[in-house]
Amino acid sequence: MTDWYRRKTWTKTDEEEFFAKLGRARKDGRAQYLKIQAIELIYTKEKKLVNVAEELLNKVLREYPENRIEKSPCYNFLGQIYELRNDAEMAICFYKKSLDYEKEFPNVITSSYLDFSKIVIQEGKTESYNEVEKILIEKIENESISFPVQNYIMYSILAIISEFKGNSEQARSFAEIAEKNSKAEKNSLWNPRKQKIGIVENRINWLDKLVGRK
Structure with missing residues (x-):
């Protein structure tokens, strides 16, 4: 049976039942x-x-402003909503709010x-390339990234930025790291049962094209 807060439909009945159960839920769990x-x-x-x-996401931000755990995810998913609407400017705005x-x-x-x-x-927002480069380099330097799919995307992006800046040697190096991660069959987690998590199952065609892969 589907959890009451995981509905794939939103009829009048769905809405009424959801908010009735939400009203009976613990206050500290309602935002989640x-x-x-x-x-x-x-x-x-x-x-x-x-829509x-x-x-619902705006309701979280409006009615539970003290909930620090849900704020960044809500901004992130609002960004995803605007991406679905092909509104890049608003998507970027919310992703930046999440990052901030x-x-x-x-x-x-x-x-984010x-x-x-x-x-x-x-x-192609080249005016933001420096900001993206800084974010990704810091992510790589400060965290132990376990999932190949993250590395595939990050290093592909860094390769594109490096090529744009005229550093072809560095671009090739980043592209090679990205390619290696795209073909990885397992992550770096110790648990053998979880080593398939985060591998690249589907390549991103537009990203590969910009990197210059055939």
């Missing part, structure tokens, strides 16, 4: 339930349901560093 329900609706990619998801808040509250880190970087590259 709203966010999870929003995520489920976003993943349907149906316009009306995505509902936006309302993560500087204040680093306990919760989202995929990748989402922001990808959309900047895809949209």
Whole structure:
């Protein structure tokens, strides 16, 4: 049976039942339930349901401003909503809000560093290349990245930026690292049962094209 906060539909009955159960839930868990329900609706990619998801995420930000755990994820998913609407400017705005808040509250880190970087590259916003480069280099230097898919994307982006800046040698080096990670069959986690998590299952065609891969 599907959890009451993981609905894939949003009829009048769904809405009434959801908010009735939300009202009976513990107060410290309500923001999380709203966010999870929003995520489920976003993943349907149906316009009306995505609009509902936006309302739920804004409800979290508006009615639970003291909830620091959900703020950055909500900004991130609002960014994803605007990407679905092909509104790059608003998507970038929300990804940056997510990243800015993560500087204040680093306990919760989202995929905004990748989402922001990808959309900047895809949209050709060269004025933001330095910012993206700084974000990714810091991510690589300060964290132990376990998942090949993250490295594949990050190093591909760094290769594109390096080539744009005229550093072809560095671009080739980054591209080689990205390619190696794209072909990795396992991650660096110790648990053998989880070593398939985060491998590259589907390459990103537009990203490969910009890197210059055939």
